[in-house]
Amino acid sequence: xxxxxxxxxxxxxxxxxxxxxxxxxxxxxxxxxxxxxxxxxxxxxxxxxxxxxxxxxxxxxxxxxxxxxxxxxxxxxxxxxxxxxxxxxxxxxxxxxxxxxxxxxxxxxxxxxxxxxxxxxxxxxxxxxxxxxxxxxxxxxxxxxxxxxxxxxxxxxxxxxxxxxxxxxxxxxxxxxxxxxxxxxxxxxxxxxxxxxxxxxxxxxxxxxxxxxxxxxxxxxx
Amino acid sequence: xxxxxxxxxxxxxxxxxxxxxxxxxxxxxxxxxxxxxxxxxxxxxxxxxxxxxxxxxxxxxxxxxxxxxxxxxxxxxxxxxxxxxxxxxxxxxxxxxxxxxxxxxxxxxxxxxxxxxxxxxxxxxxxxxxxxxxxxxxxxxxxxxxxxxxxxxxxxxxxxxxxxxxxxxxxxxxxxxxxxxxxxxxxxxxxxxxxxxxxxxxxxxxxxxxxxxxxxxxxxxxxxxxxxxxxxxxxxxxxxxxx
Numbered sequence: 376x377x378x379x380x381x382x383x384x385x386x387x388x389x390x391x392x393x394x395x396x397x398x399x400x401x402x403x404x405x406x407x408x409x410x411x412x413x414x415x416x417x418x419x420x421x422x423x424x425x426x427x428x429x430x431x432x433x434x435x436x437x438x439x440x441x442x443x444x445x446x447x448x449x450x451x452x453x454x455x456x457x458x459x460x461x462x463x464x465x466x467x468x469x470x471x472x473x474x475x476x477x478x479x480x481x482x483x484x485x486x487x488x489x490x491x492x493x494x495x496x497x498x499x500x501x502x503x504x505x506x507x508x509x510x511x512x513x514x515x516x517x518x519x520x521x522x523x524x525x526x527x528x529x530x531x532x533x534x535x536x537x538x539x540x541x542x543x544x545x546x547x548x549x550x551x552x553x554x555x556x557x558x559x560x561x562x563x564x565x566x567x568x569x570x571x572x573x574x575x576x577x578x579x580x581x582x583x584x585x586x587x588x589x590x591x592x593x594x595x596x597x
Numbered sequence: 598x599x600x601x602x603x604x605x606x607x608x609x610x611x612x613x614x615x616x617x618x619x620x621x622x623x624x625x626x627x628x629x630x631x632x633x634x635x636x637x638x639x640x641x642x643x644x645x646x647x648x649x650x651x652x653x654x655x656x657x658x659x660x661x662x663x664x665x666x667x668x669x670x671x672x673x674x675x676x677x678x679x680x681x682x683x684x685x686x687x688x689x690x691x692x693x694x695x696x697x698x699x700x701x702x703x704x705x706x707x708x709x710x711x712x713x714x715x716x717x718x719x720x721x722x723x724x725x726x727x728x729x730x731x732x733x734x735x736x737x738x739x740x741x742x743x744x745x746x747x748x749x750x751x752x753x754x755x756x757x758x759x760x761x762x763x764x765x766x767x768x769x770x771x772x773x774x775x776x777x778x779x780x781x782x783x784x785x786x787x788x789x790x791x792x793x794x795x796x797x798x799x800x801x802x803x804x805x806x807x808x809x810x811x812x813x814x815x816x817x818x819x820x821x822x823x824x825x826x827x828x829x830x831x832x833x834x835x836x837x838x839x840x
Contacts, residue, residue: 498647499684503698503750504674513697517688 384565385572388556392573395552400577402466402548403535406473410534411527413474414481419511421486432482439479445540448472452544465546469538477534484526488519521592528585532578539574549573598623598754598785599644599676604653606639613639615809617653621754626786628796628817631806632832637789640806641756644787645669645676658753674702677747681759683739685731691718691742692727698750710749717745721775737768741775754785761792793836797821805829 420432439447452468455461463471492515500510542551553570557563599621606614613636621627631637642648644655646662646669655662660672686694695714699705705713718724721741731739740760747755757776761769773795780786780799790796796803797817804814805826813826824830 493682493684495680495682495684496686499678499680499686501647501670502645502673502678502680503746504670504702505698506670509701513701514686521688 378564381562381565384560384562385569388553388562388566388569389573391556392549392552392569395547395549396573398466398547399535399538399549402469402473402538402541402546403531405470406538407477407531407534409470409474410477410481413478415485417478417482418485418489421482422489436479436482439476444472444476444537445543447476448540448544465541465544468544469541469546469548472541473534473538476537477530480530480533481527484523484530485519487526488522489515491522492518521589524585524589524592528582531581531585535577535581536574598625598658599787600654600656601640601644602654604640604643604655605651606636606643606648607651613809614643614651617806617809617811619804619811621785621787623753623785624783625801626780626784626788626799627802627804628800629787629789629804629806630791630793630796630832635807636809637806638758641758641787641789644756645673645678647678670702674698674750675753677750677752677755679740679743679747679755679757679760681762683731683736683743683763685739685742685746687731690728690730691723691734694731694742695745695749698746702750714745714749717748718742720748720778721745722771735768736764737771740764740772744772744775744779748779754787755779757786757788757790759789759791761790791836793821793833805832807832 417432417435420428421436423429423432448468451472452463452465456463496514496518497507497510500514501507505513538546538548539550541548542554545551547555549570553566557566560566599619601617601619604614604617604619605612617636617640619627619640629637629640639648643650644657644662646655650663653663657672658675660667660675662669662672685691686697689697692711692714695717696707696710699710699713700707715724715727718727721744723738723741723745726734726738726742731742734742744755744760760776761772764772769792773792776786776788776795777799788795788800800817802814803817803820805812805820805824805828807828813820813824813829821833824833
């Protein structure tokens, strides 16, 4: 029997994906939030004056960027509990993995943006008597943040898509929900098309939001 | 006000400052001239330790800046600096640029810091630009804001690092005018500059630095009309034939 594309199945599938979508969004938002905090911290440590702190930050970044997220997920969810005996829920594990993973990339984004600010800005801040920390906070960081927006948008999109890998540790996110649906109706073509469409709508929304933020910061100067 | 004794500064193996002694009295205007790469900006930047001296002693307003016990931030607030490239904070309005220091360093209330910033902007003739952003200003205006920013901390001395070198020629005058006014008001100033006219008119003392050392110094009349050092003669000859 020849394959016949049924658009109606795509339409019917989308509402069924909403439960998974909710989880995907929760994990993405949580993961990116903590990933940004982690990445900002590590990014600043990477330019610390202390050699060992710099090295430590470098080791974290290299080891996360140098290993597949799929391996990291399996290691954290299946491997670590065997070693230290703590079980965490798949959702918590998912948020941790996205945070730790995106944190490494965000650290490099933060480092690059901070270092791209003219050293004269730090000198000017110090010359009026601000401490290093105050200058960072009031002078360097606001300017660096603006330069981070395009690469951060990129990273947010990557992290959102990466949540699909979490199906391997049993997180019932969007991708896994799609897989479960195909297991029942065997309409892989239509179901995965619907899944892809949902991802696409989300990633396009993120890039639009980023353009909006960037323009807003431009008109407000800074 | 400032005492520099036997200042040395190396960048790696390159010795840039080879023993400079310089005393600046309260209310004195000292201009430092010299060829590029002579180390004159480095001397200036050592005074507020933007550049870490390799050895020597620097006392600013009674504080030994090489002493670990000295809070360098306090000293910096007493020794304002104006940069060649202005270094205004681009994400803040002109008013915020000027008010930031007093608010964060002197813990001044927001309203009070704004009022005093406005009066400083009035002084440099830019009160109408208070809510503009630096990128909307000309170079001369930016530099006048930078002077107001330095003044906002009510420093005891202001260090000028080639304040007019990045300006279009027609904008130099307005900045020099503000600096002359400060000199008349009795502000202690150390000015690294290529503006010989300014040095001649305003300075109490002119210093020629070359090859990391003070080669000659004296009151401007004597310094410009009767230079003794051969390198200074050569330098003045080049600068003046250029004019």
